[in-house]
Amino acid sequence: MTNLLTGYLEDRSTAQYFCFSISCEVCGEFWYSSSVPFSKAGQAAEHREKRELYDAVYQREKNRARLAAGREAVERFSQCPICRRLVCDSCFLICDEMDMCRECAGRLKESGEPVAP
Ligand SMILES: [Zn+2]
Ligand SMILES: [Zn+2]
Structure with a gap:
């Protein structure tokens, strides 16, 4: 079920935090996962030379946040x-x-x- 839900998650993340949403296919209401801050949000803006590194960290944290959002969505x-x-x-x-x-x-x-x- 978590895998199924992960496929339905829409990415609402920004450069500062990760968030995902799912809409109910009957009433159309949106649910948003608890947002998780990107640990390097401040540094990423300051140290442009480390951009590639922080991009990789961002992707890794986003994947974790997506799994957490899937687990949260299973309850709803x-x-x-x-x-x-x-x-x-x-x-x-x-x-x-x-x-x-x-x-x-x-x-x-x-x-x-x-x-x-
Ligand atoms: Zn039905
Ligand atoms: Zn509904």
Whole structure:
């Protein structure tokens, strides 16, 4: 699931910090990961000669931040087993036979409670 989510993450990072977002495919609401500061943000601006080095550090920290964002997103998103879309907890219902997104639940006339009301 984390791998799946990592693929959905949109990069919102800047030169100063790393941040990623995911939008729910049912309600369209955006979720943003906790932003992680780039450890060399100050130095990178001052020491232009080390640019290549700091670029490499930046990429490495960004990859870590992406994985952390994926882990964070797992707590808030689920994949609907019917339509296979990625939906937020407000759009994902706990139903009797199988949990699913609220659009599928409506179509299949299943009822349930959202994971996060
Ligand atoms: Zn939603
Ligand atoms: Zn669905």
